[in-house]
Amino acid sequence: MSGKTLYDKLWDSHVVTDRPDGSSLIYIDRHMLHEVTSPQAFEGLRIAGRKPWRIDANLATVDHNVPTTGRESGVEGIEDPISRTQVQTLDQNCNEFGIVEYGMNDKRQGIVHVIGPEQGATLPGMTVVCGDSHTSTHGAFGALAHGIGTSEVEHVLASQCLVQKKSKNMLIQVDGELKPGITGKDVMLAIIGTIGTAGGTGYAIEYAGSAIRSLSMEARMTICNMSIEAGARAGMVAVDDKTIDYVKGRPMAPKGEMWDQAVEAWRDLTSDPDAAFDKVVHLDAADIEPQVSWGTSPEMVTNIGGRVPNPANESDPIKREGMERALKYMGLKADTPMTDIKLDRVFIGSCTNARIEDLRQAAAIVEGHKVAPTLKQAMVVPGSGMVKAQAEQEGLDKVFLEAGFEWREPGCSMCLGMNPDQLGEGEHCASTSNRNFEGRQGFGGRTHLVNPAMAAAAAINGHFVDISDFYSKAG
Amino acid sequence: MKAFTKHTGLVAPLDRSNVDTDMIIPKQFLKSIKRTGFGPNLFDELRYMDGGEPGKDNSQRPLNPDFVLNQPRYQGASVLLARANFGCGSSREHAPWALEDFGFRAIIAPSFADIFYNNCFKNGLLPLVLEEKEVDELFKSVEAVEGYSVTVDLESQTVSTPEGKTYSFEVDEFRKHCLLNGLDDIGVTLEDADSIHAYEARRRQEAPWLFPAE
Numbered sequence: 001m002s003g004k005t006l007y008d009k010l011w012d013s014h015v016v017t018d019r020p021d022g023s024s025l026i027y028i029d030r031h032m033l034h035e036v037t038s039p040q041a042f043e044g045l046r047i048a049g050r051k052p053w054r055i056d057a058n059l060a061t062v063d064h065n066v067p068t069t070g071r072e073s074g075v076e077g078i079e080d081p082i083s084r085t086q087v088q089t090l091d092q093n094c095n096e097f098g099i100v101e102y103g104m105n106d107k108r109q110g111i112v113h114v115i116g117p118e119q120g121a122t123l124p125g126m127t128v129v130c131g132d133s134h135t136s137t138h139g140a141f142g143a144l145a146h147g148i149g150t151s152e153v154e155h156v157l158a159s160q161c162l163v164q165k166k167s168k169n170m171l172i173q174v175d176g177e178l179k180p181g182i183t184g185k186d187v188m189l190a191i192i193g194t195i196g197t198a199g200g201t202g203y204a205i206e207y208a209g210s211a212i213r214s215l216s217m218e219a220r221m222t223i224c225n226m227s228i229e230a231g232a233r234a235g236m237v238a239v240d241d242k243t244i245d246y247v248k249g250r251p252m253a254p255k256g257e258m259w260d261q262a263v264e265a266w267r268d269l270t271s272d273p274d275a276a277f278d279k280v281v282h283l284d285a286a287d288i289e290p291q292v293s294w295g296t297s298p299e300m301v302t303n304i305g306g307r308v309p310n311p312a313n314e315s316d317p318i319k320r321e322g323m324e325r326a327l328k329y330m331g332l333k334a335d336t337p338m339t340d341i342k343l344d345r346v347f348i349g350s351c352t353n354a355r356i357e358d359l360r361q362a363a364a365i366v367e368g369h370k371v372a373p374t375l376k377q378a379m380v381v382p383g384s385g386m387v388k389a390q391a392e393q394e395g396l397d398k399v400f401l402e403a404g405f406e407w408r409e410p411g412c413s414m415c416l417g418m419n420p421d422q423l424g425e426g427e428h429c430a431s432t433s434n435r436n437f438e439g440r441q442g443f444g445g446r447t448h449l450v451n452p453a454m455a456a457a458a459a460i461n462g463h464f465v466d467i468s469d470f471y472s473k474a475g
Numbered sequence: 476m477k478a479f480t481k482h483t484g485l486v487a488p489l490d491r492s493n494v495d496t497d498m499i500i501p502k503q504f505l506k507s508i509k510r511t512g513f514g515p516n517l518f519d520e521l522r523y524m525d526g527g528e529p530g531k532d533n534s535q536r537p538l539n540p541d542f543v544l545n546q547p548r549y550q551g552a553s554v555l556l557a558r559a560n561f562g563c564g565s566s567r568e569h570a571p572w573a574l575e576d577f578g579f580r581a582i583i584a585p586s587f588a589d590i591f592y593n594n595c596f597k598n599g600l601l602p603l604v605l606e607e608k609e610v611d612e613l614f615k616s617v618e619a620v621e622g623y624s625v626t627v628d629l630e631s632q633t634v635s636t637p638e639g640k641t642y643s644f645e646v647d648e649f650r651k652h653c654l655l656n657g658l659d660d661i662g663v664t665l666e667d668a669d670s671i672h673a674y675e676a677r678r679r680q681e682a683p684w685l686f687p688a689e
Contacts, residue, residue: 016674021648039508082506133566149568151597198560254684437497443526
């Protein structure tokens with residue numbers, strides 16, 4: 001019998017009961033909540049007269065809807081009355097049910113997927129769920145983490161469990177040495193470009209190989225974050241020293257003897273050498289270049305040195321039609337060099353790329369330069385209040401502000417534009433977020449997904465540039 | 476939840492792959508704290524020529540005549556015929572809420588994104604997978620014949636067409652059981668409360684750091 005994958009181990013340790021119909025009841029260790037996908041779940045609890053099963057397993061914050069400016073007047077000051085109501089509704093629900101919430105002006109507030117790891121609310125070996133598809137982020141800790149719908153939010157609140165069917169195992173092995181300046185974002189966009197946005201459907205993905213091992217925890221979070229863009233609900237990385245070092249000392253991490261006991265258990269959170277995967281994909285790290293998306297799906301991505309593809313070269317008629325539609329929406333001509341695409345706005349933020357290392361990488365490029373005068377806006381939205389404070393302590397805010405960037409309060413912001421941070425119709429944006437869907441960042445807005453340094457360089461030049469030179473000079 | 480047993484309805488074809496949940500229901504409508512009322516904004520950016528906002532009178536907005544759901548022959552459609560990877564992207568359950576609120580009871584596609592697929596079952600909406608070539612056949616028939624309706628039977632797991640063809644589909648037993656009976660699956664889970672308590676007691680021994688101090 002072959003050994004177990006990391007996913008097998010996480011699954012097995014959370015099975016409450018296996019049912020005769022082939023489904024299982026899976027226990028949830030950590031449930032994160034935000035204002036958009038929870039109100040109907042709390043309402044459901046009230047209607048059914050149910051109480052949360054285990055209050056301490058829940059942690060809430062407001063992120064999707066909150067404004068990134070003018071927070072002085074608090075929640076009352078949110079201009080959009082519908083957004084305000086939704087934020088207030090989470091406050092009320094958390095109050096009523098006794099759930100810990102980092103409210104809008106709490107310094108720990110931020111994007112759920114940034115604050116979970118930051119606070120040590122995400123730990124190796126946990127099952128982590130949230131009514132948000134980017135919950136896969138937490139898998140970077142050797143955790144089983146995935147997004148759920150609102151009915152399941154209610155289900156977890158009421159029972160601390162989910163009814164699940166086990167996914168298949170996929171291994172994505174990235175070996176070799178990454179070129180200087182190649183980030184987790186580039187690795188993940190290259191993976192999605194290879195396997196497609198439905199490539200991981202039905203699978204739990206484990207990212208492994210020497211290139212993944214070489215990446216920091218934050219870069220691994222970026223990779224796991226976009227598992228859903230590859231079709232997989234959950235993505236994960238095995239535990240190693242980096243994982244344990246990152247977790248140590250976090251506010252909600254275990255302490256003292258309990259810490260030692262936990263670390264001993266966490267060391268086993270790796271796939272056994274003889275574990276069998278249903279599908280294995282190999283990528284050579286040395287082949288990965290800075291990535292830029294050209295279309296309206298994250299799989300529509302190419303190297304910075306590449307060109308907008310020509311649909312005429314696509315043999316599959318459905319794919320060709322999709323490409324033609326994407327080019328029309330994006331206002332791009334086939335065969336245009338990626339570096340010729342002019343930009344209107346630049347957004348550095350989101351649960352994918354708004355952690356301190358992301359801001360450092362962007363600031364390193366920005367330092368001593370100015371945002372191109374052709375740009376309407378360049379903004380940096382830190383992932384959390386803690387990231388913001390850290391960046392300010394390092395003086396990164398000044399680097400951005402002096403260059404002409406806006407320095408905002410934490411939240412999801414222009415990644416999905418539920419708050420006032422949106423693209424105008426026809427505007428091109430270099431964005432460090434995760435989705436380039438039609439209308440995602442604003443009605444008619446045109447998103448190009450890139451890493452933070454690429455976004456920063458694009459802001460300075462007004463168009464995409466290859467930043468490889470910057471890194472080769474820096475040595 | 477509304478039960479789903481057997482449904483006969485007009486089919487509307489949405490001929491594009493990778494339809495994401497942002498497209499099904501754009502973000503500005505996610506600010507609602509209710510489960511209902513999303514139907515008028517289903518596929519908002521495809522359906523209307525202007526940008527939609529919550530509270531806007533949709534009856535006054537310019538419709539996109541090219542969009543399939545605006546075409547007279549598909550008025551009253553309750554079965555959506557779609558392409559691969561339908562429902563990808565955001566986990567927003569507002570997507571099935573909007574489809575259901577609009578009047579859809581079943582969606583036929585060669586594949587669905589996992590979270591969306593799962594969310595449908597919680598809302599009396601049946602997503603069913605047919606083979607790519609079967610979906611192709613249906614697209615051809617729907618476009619050729621005005622008023623093309625199919626019958627979706629969950630009990631027998633079949634789709635029957637007016638020409639007398641029958642396609643079979645797979646569905647998990649538990650999901651089928653809940654949908655056929657309109658069951659609240661939280662209620663079903665809570666019948667296992669003793670197992671959940673037993674798990675917690677066992678797990679607290681193995682991994683005490685996952686629980687608050689007693």
